[in-house]
Amino acid sequence: MNITVEPASITYEATAACYLFFSKQEEGDLAVYAQIEGTKIKGNCILDQTGKRFEGEYTFELERELPSFEVKRFLSAAAARAIRRAAAAHGKDLVLPWGLMLGVRPAKLLREYHERGYSYEEAAQRLVLIYGISEEKAELLKTVAQKEAALLSQTDDSLVSLYVGIPFCPTRCLYCSFVSNDMRKSKNYIEPYCELLVREIHAMREVTEALGKKVQTIYIGGGTPTSLNENQIARILEALTDGLDTSNLKEFTVEAGRADTVTREKLQVIKQFPVSRVSINPQTFHDTTLERIGRCHNVADVCRAYEAVRETADFQINMDLIAGLPGESEKMFRESIDRLLELGPENATVHTLCLKRGSRLSQGDDEVDAHNVNGMLSYAQSRLTEQGYFPYYLYRQKYMVDNLENVGYALPGTENLYNVNIMEESQTILASGCGASSKLVNRETGKIERVFNFKDPIEYISRFDEILERKRKILDLI
Numbered sequence: 021m022n023i024t025v026e027p028a029s030i031t032y033e034a035t036a037a038c039y040l041f042f043s044k045q046e047e048g049d050l051a052v053y054a055q056i057e058g059t060k061i062k063g064n065c066i067l068d069q070t071g072k073r074f075e076g077e078y079t080f081e082l083e084r085e086l087p088s089f090e091v092k093r094f095l096s097a098a099a100a101r102a103i104r105r106a107a108a109a110h111g112k113d114l115v116l117p118w119g120l121m122l123g124v125r126p127a128k129l130l131r132e133y134h135e136r137g138y139s140y141e142e143a144a145q146r147l148v149l150i151y152g153i154s155e156e157k158a159e160l161l162k163t164v165a166q167k168e169a170a171l172l173s174q175t176d177d178s179l180v181s182l183y184v185g186i187p188f189c190p191t192r193c194l195y196c197s198f199v200s201n202d203m204r205k206s207k208n209y210i211e212p213y214c215e216l217l218v219r220e221i222h223a224m225r226e227v228t229e230a231l232g233k234k235v236q237t238i239y240i241g242g243g244t245p246t247s248l249n250e251n252q253i254a255r256i257l258e259a260l261t262d263g264l265d266t267s268n269l270k271e272f273t274v275e276a277g278r279a280d281t282v283t284r285e286k287l288q289v290i291k292q293f294p295v296s297r298v299s300i301n302p303q304t305f306h307d308t309t310l311e312r313i314g315r316c317h318n319v320a321d322v323c324r325a326y327e328a329v330r331e332t333a334d335f336q337i338n339m340d341l342i343a344g345l346p347g348e349s350e351k352m353f354r355e356s357i358d359r360l361l362e363l364g365p366e367n368a369t370v371h372t373l374c375l376k377r378g379s380r381l382s383q384g385d386d387e388v389d390a391h392n393v394n395g396m397l398s399y400a401q402s403r404l405t406e407q408g409y410f411p412y413y414l415y416r417q418k419y420m421v422d423n424l425e426n427v428g429y430a431l432p433g434t435e436n437l438y439n440v441n442i443m444e445e446s447q448t449i450l451a452s453g454c455g456a457s458s459k460l461v462n463r464e465t466g467k468i469e470r471v472f473n474f475k476d477p478i479e480y481i482s483r484f485d486e487i488l489e490r491k492r493k494i495l496d497l498i
């Protein structure tokens with residue numbers, strides 16, 4: 021589809037709005053215009069396709085002229101709403117609980133309004149007005165933004181977080197778009213990778229010390245960190261914690277995403293270090309789905325892993341579920357939520373299936389046939405909050421089913437600070453390992469510098485000197 025946008029300053033937003041309704045491969049010419057006339061902000065869209073014309077227009081009529089920070093926001097929204105009307109005329113109307121909001125950090129946006137003097141309620145209603153988000157999502161956002169604000173106040177300039185990426189998993193899930201390598205194919209790289217990773221962690225620790233920063237949170241993710249053997253896990257944990265000043269260390273998470281990688285021996289190793297949180301991610305409590313998405317474990321393995329973690333130490337446990345997995349009905353998802361609640365982890369993260377490029381699912385390896393994914397999310401929210409959990413972080417990604425959201429829930433006092441800090445880009449995060457990127461946040465100016473690592477373990481190994489060089493450059497950047 022050929023898309024033209026006027027003014028050019030909203031091209032990115034208007035193009036993204038087009039792709040909510042039309043595929044990139046579709047034929048046709050789509051023209052979008054938006055303009056401000058005093059207190060009116062008008063959007064027009066004309067789609068010419070196969071000899072037919074579809075038109076849409078939308079006008080915001082405001083009581084007073086817009087402040088400068090909202091001009092682009094309203095122009096983009098008027099354009100997006102006009103596109104939606106043209107799409108409806110074409111027969112492509114969608115139910116969009118987030119309306120035409122496209123950003124990945126809606127809570128940050130809401131907090132921005134709050135910092136400008138709006139109450140949380142007024143800020144939420146402003147987003148309803150601009151983007152047409154539903155009252156249900158506005159309410160959720162308000163809750164999350166307030167929880168996040170309280171959590172973000174726990175960090176300051178003297179604190180950083182450390183992240184370590186382990187890019188290996190027993191198999192590759194159908195929907196996976198992360199940096200993850202099937203261990204059966206990459207087993208020869210695992211040990212050399214771990215050796216170099218330990219060196220990079222030492223370099224990361226040196227940078228932390230040179231900056232005079234204290235570590236507030238540590239997160240080992242991936243991939244599946246517990247894919248490694250006991251010895252490898254111990255060496256990585258040792259490199260992270262040996263001589264570490266833990267006076268400010270609030271939490272330390274190890275992801276043990278795949279139940280088939282969790283053993284009591286590995287947990288005994290993990291217990292020797294100041295790890296406080298373990299994440300076991302069943303994604304579903306249905307064996308048929310686990311098989312369909314390419315996992316080589318079943319629900320009984322998840323329950324065994326959960327028991328083992330509980331019995332090993334006083335770890336907080338997180339469990340992830342995904343709404344909208346192939347072949348799953350709303351009833352099946354509800355059953356998964358209910359099973360999770362029977363187990364009772366401290367944290368539950370409810371994701372919406374994401375059809376990112378790079379996943380087998382987006383390349384047609386299976387059908388996505390999910391219905392009423394928003395209904396699944398609503399059920400999760402009502403059941404979890406009824407049981408004392410509350411939503412404390414929320415983010416969205418491109419290509420999520422129905423443009424929905426991911427939400428982290430926690431029992432009071434067990435919120436994961438790392439998740440909030442990374443999502444809201446409020447703290448410097450120094451990162452090591454494949455696919456990891458360090459984010460250097462200047463809290464005063466809001467400026468963020470990113471330093472990337474290679475995604476492929478072979479490249480990581482063969483170009484490791486460059487990785488170390490990039491680590492050293494962090495000091496110059498800061």
Ligand code: SF4
Pocket residue numbers: 188189191192193195196197198199200242243244277278
């Ligand atoms: S467990 Fe996570 S990282 Fe590993 S293959 Fe599955 S989705 Fe990807």
